[in-house]
Every structure is written in structure tokens, then in C-alpha cells.
Amino acid sequence: MDRRRWLIWLLLLGLLLLAAPLARGYTLYVWALAGVYVIAAIGLNLLTGYAGQISLGHAGLLAIGAYGSALLVTKLGWPLALSIPAAGLLTGLVGLVLLIPALRLTAIYFAIATLGFGAAVAQLLPNWSGLTGGHQGLRVPKMALAAGSDAERYALMALATMLMIALAYNLVRSHLGRAWLAMRDHEPAAQALGIYPPELKAYAFVASAFFTGIAGGLYAHLVGYISPGDFHLGISITLFAMIAVGGFATVPGAVLGAVFLSLLPHWLSATRELSQILYGVALVAVVVFLPYGIWGQLLVGYYRLRFSEERWAERGRALLARLQRALRPMATRLALAASSNPVSLAVEPQTRNTKRSQRGGGGPLLEVEDVTVRFGGLKALDSVSFTVQEGEIVGLIGPNGAGKTTLFNVISRFYSPESGRIVLDGEDLLKLKPHQLIERGVVRTFQNIGLFPYMSVLDNLLVGEHRRFRSGPVSVALGLPRAKREERLFRAQAEQRLAEFGLLMLKDAYVWALPYGTKKLIELLRALLAEPRLLLLDEPVAGMSQEERERMGQLIRRARDEWGVTVLLVEHDMSFVMGLCDRVVALSFGRVIAEGRPEEVAVHPHVVEAYLGEEASLGSRA
Amino acid sequence: MDILPQLIVSGLAAGSLYALMALGLVLIFRTTDIVNFAHGDMAMFSTFVAYVLITAYGAPFWAALLAAVAVGFLLGVFMDQVVLRPARRASVISLLIATLGVALILESVAGWLWGWEPKPFPRAVRGAPLILGDVVISRHSLLALGVAVSCAAGLFALLKLTRLGTAMRAVAQNRLAAQLLGVPVERISMLSWGIGAALGAIAGLFIAPFVFLEPAGFVKVMLKAFAAAVLGGFTSLPGAVVGGLLLGVFDNLVGGYLTTQLKETLVFALIIVVLAIRPQGLLGEPLHRRVA
Numbered sequence: 001m002d003r004r005r006w007l008i009w010l011l012l013l014g015l016l017l018l019a020a021p022l023a024r025g026y027t028l029y030v031w032a033l034a035g036v037y038v039i040a041a042i043g044l045n046l047l048t049g050y051a052g053q054i055s056l057g058h059a060g061l062l063a064i065g066a067y068g069s070a071l072l073v074t075k076l077g078w079p080l081a082l083s084i085p086a087a088g089l090l091t092g093l094v095g096l097v098l099l100i101p102a103l104r105l106t107a108i109y110f111a112i113a114t115l116g117f118g119a120a121v122a123q124l125l126p127n128w129s130g131l132t133g134g135h136q137g138l139r140v141p142k143m144a145l146a147a148g149s150d151a152e153r154y155a156l157m158a159l160a161t162m163l164m165i166a167l168a169y170n171l172v173r174s175h176l177g178r179a180w181l182a183m184r185d186h187e188p189a190a191q192a193l194g195i196y197p198p199e200l201k202a203y204a205f206v207a208s209a210f211f212t213g214i215a216g217g218l219y220a221h222l223v224g225y226i227s228p229g230d231f232h233l234g235i236s237i238t239l240f241a242m243i244a245v246g247g248f249a250t251v252p253g254a255v256l257g258a259v260f261l262s263l264l265p266h267w268l269s270a271t272r273e274l275s276q277i278l279y280g281v282a283l284v285a286v287v288v289f290l291p292y293g294i295w296g297q298l299l300v301g302y303y304r305l306r307f308s309e310e311r312w313a314e315r316g317r318a319l320l321a322r323l324q325r326a327l328r329p330m331a332t333r334l335a336l337a338a339s340s341n342p343v344s345l346a347v348e349p350q351t352r353n354t355k356r357s358q359r360g361g362g363g364p365l366l367e368v369e370d371v372t373v374r375f376g377g378l379k380a381l382d383s384v385s386f387t388v389q390e391g392e393i394v395g396l397i398g399p400n401g402a403g404k405t406t407l408f409n410v411i412s413r414f415y416s417p418e419s420g421r422i423v424l425d426g427e428d429l430l431k432l433k434p435h436q437l438i439e440r441g442v443v444r445t446f447q448n449i450g451l452f453p454y455m456s457v458l459d460n461l462l463v464g465e466h467r468r469f470r471s472g473p474v475s476v477a478l479g480l481p482r483a484k485r486e487e488r489l490f491r492a493q494a495e496q497r498l499a500e501f502g503l504l505m506l507k508d509a510y511v512w513a514l515p516y517g518t519k520k521l522i523e524l525l526r527a528l529l530a531e532p533r534l535l536l537l538d539e540p541v542a543g544m545s546q547e548e549r550e551r552m553g554q555l556i557r558r559a560r561d562e563w564g565v566t567v568l569l570v571e572h573d574m575s576f577v578m579g580l581c582d583r584v585v586a587l588s589f590g591r592v593i594a595e596g597r598p599e600e601v602a603v604h605p606h607v608v609e610a611y612l613g614e615e616a617s618l619g620s621r622a
Numbered sequence: 623m624d625i626l627p628q629l630i631v632s633g634l635a636a637g638s639l640y641a642l643m644a645l646g647l648v649l650i651f652r653t654t655d656i657v658n659f660a661h662g663d664m665a666m667f668s669t670f671v672a673y674v675l676i677t678a679y680g681a682p683f684w685a686a687l688l689a690a691v692a693v694g695f696l697l698g699v700f701m702d703q704v705v706l707r708p709a710r711r712a713s714v715i716s717l718l719i720a721t722l723g724v725a726l727i728l729e730s731v732a733g734w735l736w737g738w739e740p741k742p743f744p745r746a747v748r749g750a751p752l753i754l755g756d757v758v759i760s761r762h763s764l765l766a767l768g769v770a771v772s773c774a775a776g777l778f779a780l781l782k783l784t785r786l787g788t789a790m791r792a793v794a795q796n797r798l799a800a801q802l803l804g805v806p807v808e809r810i811s812m813l814s815w816g817i818g819a820a821l822g823a824i825a826g827l828f829i830a831p832f833v834f835l836e837p838a839g840f841v842k843v844m845l846k847a848f849a850a851a852v853l854g855g856f857t858s859l860p861g862a863v864v865g866g867l868l869l870g871v872f873d874n875l876v877g878g879y880l881t882t883q884l885k886e887t888l889v890f891a892l893i894i895v896v897l898a899i900r901p902q903g904l905l906g907e908p909l910h911r912r913v914a
Binding site: 048054056100101104105107108109111112113115116117119120123124127233234237240241244248272273274276277279280281282283284285286287288291 | 657659705708709712713714715716717718719720722723724725726727728729730731733734738838841842845848849852856883884885886887889890891893894897898901
């Protein structure tokens with residue numbers, strides 16, 4: 001696999017180099033310039049496509065890279081081989097400046113802030129003329145091997161571009177790339193799986209700025225002259241157009257878009273007006289006709305063909321049946337693994353759940369004490385208290401707006417209560433952040449499915465393992481053996497688990513293409529694979545057929561019986577709750593109105609009243 | 623002589639025009655959830671139409687203003703019905719791309735038709751500037767201030783007092799519910815775009831004499847309008863006015879006391895600081911994060 005990829009890379013590079021003697025100097029220059037755009041567009045795509053942070057100010061970063069390298073060479077006499085990477089690193093640090101607003105702002109506000117960043121850099125450049133040469137710009141030595149011909153520069157650019165593409169591939173195919181996509185598409189679910197957004201966003205900003213800075217440095221030494229006019233707002237928008245046209249969150253998309261849009265004006269020998277109009281039309285057309293971009297659309301078409309809906313609906317049903325048969329051996333194996341040495345990995349994962357107490361041993365696992373949550377004037381939860389014993393399945397019921405999901409969000413730390421305590425096996429959960437819960441064995445699912453639609457089933461499972469990865473962004477980007485080994489191990493492990501569930505054939509399917517019931521199932525599977533002590537299920541069977549509900553119920557019960565998972569679930573389907581739960585807690589308007597065995601709670605006058613209204617309950621009492 | 627009153631008054635005059643641009647942006651954003659990145663270029667295009675009428679056909683300023691308003695309105699309607707309608711359900715990012723695309727097209731068409739070099743734009747009124755104590759204000763600026771204030775007042779009256787305004791506010795609050803109650807949401811969003819773009823055109827005509835008219839020149843004006851809207855809260859119309867005025871004054875104070883060269887950089891810094899303290903802007907609704 002790896003060797004084949006190397007071969008393809010070499011072949012491509014060879015082709016690019018062999019094509020060179022056929023072309024005129026100017027054509028070579030234009031293609032070399034396309035390389036600059038490719039690198040910058042990939043950089044922007046890491047941030048905008050993968051991490052979901054729209055930037056309209058990347059020309060500013062490009063400028064910092066270009067001027068950074070130019071100044072290191074002209075003022076300090078550094079060689080290009082050092083100055084360009086150094087400029088990349090410098091730009092990477094500057095990228096962190098953008099992280100600050102990104103952590104506080106929603107997507108669109110952040111986009112506006114980046115627009116301001118670009119404008120600010122564009123204004124600083126001419127005014128800091130002592131350093132930047134003002135509007136006159138700077139003359140910079142061009143890159144050269146020997147004679148310094150166009151062909152040489154082209155070859156160097158081809159090499160540099162390939163190198164950067166390889167780095168980008170390493171990044172986006174790692175746990176970091178998966179975490180970026182996960183965060184982009186469902187941040188709460190990503191957090192619940194152990195991803196800490198500020199950390200991952202910081203990586204995305206630094207990586208994106210690094211790539212763009214490198215592109216800037218290469219630009220300076222390719223053209224041999226830079227001035228503030230090279231880095232105006234239009235460049236930021238052009239870069240954005242490139243990834244929009246090529247396809248967000250794909251590396252080939254960014255490459256295609258950058259090459260296409262940077263060469264198009266030359267092919268058409270277009271004027272400034274015509275090429276701008278072309279860009280504009282391309283942007284509008286992409287939104288209307290190709291919402292996923294060129295490459296994205298190709299991918300979508302491919303998956304449509306390969307996994308058509310009907311085929312999956314049919315398979316989904318077969319799967320559920322298989323899943324049940326497969327569950328028993330899997331559960332025993334995992335229980336064994338958990339009780340003895342964890343999983344034997346060459347890379348030492350953190351020892352998990354060492355505190356796991358004897359299953360079925362009883363004793364409170366989760367204690368909710370006097371929890372009050374207020375939204376404005378509304379008390380969403382009003383001193384709610386209850387406990388969940390180890391090994392229990394507890395149902396949380398109540399009419400719409402009773403505060404069930406709010407309570408889930410408090411336990412999983414998305415909301416902070418005004419007062420009260422939440423204790424898990426003696427530990428105060430309120431001291432933790434959402435991403436820390438999975439380490440404590442608290443795993444949740446979401447009412448409207450917390451899967452990441454634009455990732456494969458296997459990648460979705462791997463996001464659940466994010467916290468166990470040890471390699472950092474640098475070793476991942478460089479593709480160090482350690483990082484590769486880690487990735488291979490976790491991947492193999494996740495595949496093995498899918499196989500044990502009889503789901504291996506689904507591993508490459510994108511989640512958006514799967515039928516609803518299968519999605520729900522995979523979300524539960526992902527939660528179970530995290531080896532939870534406490535599983536929080538938010539409406540696990542909503543929208544499912546009767547048959548699917550029964551199977552889901554059996555699955556949950558088996559998870560408890562054979563694997564010792566304690567379950568707290570919210571569900572509207574009363575027969576499901578009554579049939580499955582050991583105990584039921586009923587909420588209404590934020591208060592606990594009844595608690596006890598399902599059959600007791602079902603006929604409790606307060607519960608009847610909450611569901612059917614005052615009159616009905618009076619009637620039933622009479 | 624103390625320059626402070628002068629700086630504040632000219633700041634308010636400039637700020638009122640930023641406010642007018644920002645009002646259009648916010649109006650469009652509230653009713654259709656779209657940030658119009660073509661706002662500056664739509665205003666630029668309308669202003670160019672007025673420019674041609676004035677310089678080539680000798681039209682009076684007021685007639686040109688009316689024509690520009692009409693062109694602006696039509697551009698807004700075009701944007702809504704032709705460009706965005708097919709992509710109504712697309713994501714925030716796609717819609718942003720579409721408006722950027724239109725911005726590029728308008729800019730280059732303007733460059734094609736009328737050339738890229740900056741052109742002086744005539745003032746609305748000539749005559750000696752008015753002097754009030756320490757403060758000197760040109761008749762044009764005073765008129766601009768008046769027009770901006772009356773446009774803002776007119777917009778508020780429209781929203782608060784008319785059936786159309788009530789419908790627009792309803793769509794802004796809950797598009798689906800408004801539709802279910804029989805509000806013609808398509809027409810409302812079309813009108814919001816038209817009115818928003820027309821406000822931009824008015825602002826454009828009064829700003830042009832200060833900045834010269836050039837196809838690529840209105841991006842800076844739009845950045846100011848964005849800054850004003852973000853400062854005020856982006857979801858709040860009064861916020862847009864407050865943001866615009868504050869920005870104009872801040873801009874002038876920085877220019878008068880600190881540096882004229884780094885004005886934009888400092889404006890950007892101001893926005894970052896404000897947003898870091900109040901992510902929802904000065905008068906915006908607090909942002910609620912919904913989980914689940």
C-alpha cells in the first residue's frame with residue numbers, strides 16, 4: 001500500500017519534470033506559480049474545509065510568509081532553504097493570532113474578522129516602509145539550483161509542491177484530520193468523544209498558516225519581487241474560490257481548484273476583467289450546480305453508485321440481525337480485555353477504566369443532587385436529584401420541555417448548573433470539561449444522531465479512539481514511523497471490531513449515505529466501543545420501526561448484562577421504557593415528579609397529570 | 623483651537639454613512655440569514671450608474687440618486703431571486719460563496735464598462751462650508767448626515783408601523799412560522815434584499831465624493847460597514863446605527879490624534895477587542911449554543 005503510493009508520487013513528479021522541456025519559459029513560470037496557489041489553497045482548505053473556520057484573510061498570511069522569507073534573505077543573508085521554512089513557521093505563529101477570535105465567534109462573524117485581518121496586514125505593509133520598502137516593494141533573490149532558469153525554478157516548485165501535498169495528506173488522514181472534520185460537523189459529539197476544540201483548532205490555524213506562509217515564501221523567490229499590491233483582498237477571495245470550486249475538505253480538490261483557476265486566465269489569455277468575471281461565475285455556478293465542488297461531486301457520484309440507498313436499506317436489516325448474533329462473543333472478549341491487561345498495543349494507550357468496579361456490584365454510580373439550571377427567567381431544571389446504581393438501566397421520562405435533554409447536557413457538561421452537584425463514583429463531574437468525560441467512562445449519544453456524515457463508518461469509530469492517540473501534529477505531518485504505526489494499529493483494531501459486529505462491509509461507506517436505523521445503530525456501537533461505565537442514550541429508538549426498537553432494546557440489555565454498562569436513557573416510547581428499564585425517573589417542568597419501578601411510575605397520578613393534563617388525572621382519580 | 627469637536631462631528635457624518643450601509647447588511651441578514659459580501663460592490667455599481675447619468679447626461683444629483691436607488695433595488699432583487707433562490711437550502715458557506723461570486727462579477731463588469739482608474743464624484747450640494755464655532759462642516763456632509771438619519775428613521779417606521787414591516791420582522795424571527803401563518807416569505811426576502819441594497823446605493827452616492835469612485839474601491843467601505851454591523855451586533859438594526867456612528871468617530875479620533883496610516887489596522891483591533899468582550903456585539907442578542 002505504502003510502497004504503491006510512493007510509486008505514484010514519483011511517477012507524478014517524473015511526469016511533471018519530463019513535461020518541462022516541452023514548454024516555453026513563460027508557461028513554466030505560470031505552472032510554477034500554480035504551485036504557489038496549490039500550497040496556499042491546501043493551507044486554506046485545512047482551516048476552512050477541514051476545521052470549518054472560514055477565512056477571507058489568507059492573503060495576509062501569504063504576505064507574512066513572503067515578506068518574512070524575503071527579509072531573512074536580504075537583511076540577514078539566510079539561504080533560501082532555511083528562510084522559506086522559517087517564514088512558514090513564523091506565519092504559523094501569526095496564525096495563532098486568528099485563533100483568539102475564532103474561539104469566541106460563530107462562523108460568519110469569524111469570516112468577517114478575517115476580512116479585517118487581511119485589510120490590516122494590507123495596510124501595515126506599505127506603512128512599515130523601513131522594513132518592507134513601502135509601495136515600491138522589495139527585490140528578492142530568485143530560487144536557483146545552478147543557472148537559475150525558468151525550468152529550474154519550475155522543477156524546484158514541483159518538488160516543493162509535491163512535498164507539501166504529502167504533508168497535507170499525512171495530516172488529514174490522521175486522527176487530527178478526523179478530529180477537524182468531526183468538530184466541523186458536530187462539535188458537541190466530537191467533544192463527547194474526547195476532542196478538546198481549542199487544542200484542535202490551534203493545530204488547524206498553525207498548520208494552515210504554515211502552509212500559506214511557505215507558499216508566500218516560495219512566491220517571493222519565484223517572482224523575485226514582492227510589493228503590497230500582491231496581497232490584496234482579491235487574493236484571499238481567489239484562494240477561497242479555489243477550494244470552493246475544487247471541493248472543501250479534500251486535498252485533490254484544493255489542487256484541482258488551484259491549478260484550474262490559476263491557469264484558466266492564461267489559457268484564455270484573459271484580461272483582468274474577464275478572469276474576474278470567470279471566477280465570479282465559477283463561484284455562483286459551484287453553489288448552484290456543484291455544492292460539493294468538482295472533486296467533491298466526483299466523490300459523491302462515486303459513492304452514490306457504489307452504495308445506493310436501496311441496497312443499504314436492505315443490508316441494514318440484514319445487519320441488525322447479524323449484529324445480534326455477533327454481540328455475544330464480542331462482549332465476552334471485551335469484558336475479558338477490560339478485566340485483564342487492556343488491549344496489547346505496541347504504542348502504550350492510557351490504561352483504561354482501572355477504577356471499573358465489579359459489575360453488578362451495586363452502589364451509586366451517578367448521583368445527581370439538587371441540580372438547578374436557569375435559562376433567563378425559566379427554570380429548566382429545579383433542584384433535580386436522583387441516583388443511578390451501578391449496573392442499572394434507568395429511564396428518564398417526561399413530556400416535551402420537561403428538561404430531560406437539558407439534564408443530559410448538564411451531566412455531559414455542555415451546560416453548567418446554577419447550583420447542585422453531579423458525582424460519578426465519588427468524583428465531582430462539574431469540575432470536568434465535556435471532552436474529559438469519556439476518559440471517566442461516561443459516553444453519550446445524541447437525539448439527532450451524533451455521527452459525522454462526511455466521514456466513513458470506520459473513521460467515525462476512530463474518532464471515538466481520538467483520546468488514545470499519542471502522536472502530535474509534527475510527527476503526524478512528517479509521517480514518522482511511530483505515528484504511522486499508531487494509526488495502523490488503531491485502524492486494524494477498529495476494523496476488527498467492525499468485523500466482530502458483522503459490519504465490516506460498511507467500513508468505507510459514508511455515514512450520510514446510510515439509512516436512519518443503521519446510523520442510530522452505528523452511533524450506539526461507537527459508544528459501546530469506548531467501553532463506557534455509564535452510557536447516556538438520548539432517545540435511542542426515536543423514529544425506528546417496531547422491529548428495530550425491539551432489537552435496540554435487546555442490544556442495550558445485553559450491553560448491561562454481559563458487559564456491565566450502566567445505562568441512563570431518555571425516551572418517549574413508553575412501552576420501550578417500561579419493557580427495558582429497571583427504574584424510571586419522571587420529570588415535568590424541570591422537577592422530578594415521580595421515581596420508582598416502571599409500572600409504579602406509569603400510574604403515578606403526577607405522571608398521568610403531566611402527560612394528560614389536569615382534567616384527565618382528576619378523572620382517573622375519581 | 624480644540625480639534626475634538628471637529629473630529630467628532632466629521633466622524634458622525636462619515637459614521638452615519640457607514641451606518642446606512644450597515645443597516646442594509648443587517649436587514650438582509652435578519653430576514654434571510656445571509657451575510658451579503660457583495661454589499662459594497664452592489665453599492666459601487668449603483669453609484670456608477672449615477673455617475674454616468676451625472677457626467678455623461680448632465681442629470682441633476684437628485685435624479686441620479688433616484689436612478690441609483692432603483693438600480694440598487696433591482697440588484698438586490700436579482701441577487702435574491704436569480705442567484706440565491708436556487709440555493710435556498712444551501713449551507714452558510716455556500717451562500718457566502720455565491721455573494722462573493724456576485725461581488726467579483728459586479729466589480730469586473732464595472733471595471734470593463736467604466737475603467738479601473740479612480741474618478742472624482744461630484745458632491746450633492748456645493749457652496750461654502752458651514753461654520754459653527756470651532757466646527758466646520760461641508761454642506762454635503764450635513765446633507766449626508768440628514769439623509770442617513772431620515773433613511774434610518776424611515777426604515778424603523780416601516781418596520782414598526784406598517785403591515786409589510788411587521789411581516790419582515792416576523793420572517794426575521796421565525797421564517798417557518800411566518801410562512802405557516804401566511805406571510806409571503808419569498809416576497810419578503812426579495813423586498814428585504816431590494817431595500818437593503820437600495821440603502822447601500824444611497825450611502826454609496828454620498829460616500830463616493832470622499833473616496834473617489836473606482837470598481838475596487840468600495841471593498842474598504844464595505845469593510846467599514848461590516849465592522850459597524852459587527853460592532854453593533856449584526857442582528858440589531860439600532861446596533862448597526864450605533865456601530866456605524868461609533869466607528870466613524872473612532873476612526874476620526876485615531877486619525878486626528880494617533881496616526882492616519884494605521885486607521886484600518888486599529889479599527890480591526892477595536893472589533894477584535896469588542897468581540898472578545900461581547901461576542902454578540904454591543905446590541906446583539908446573546909448567542910445561545912444549542913446542543914443535541
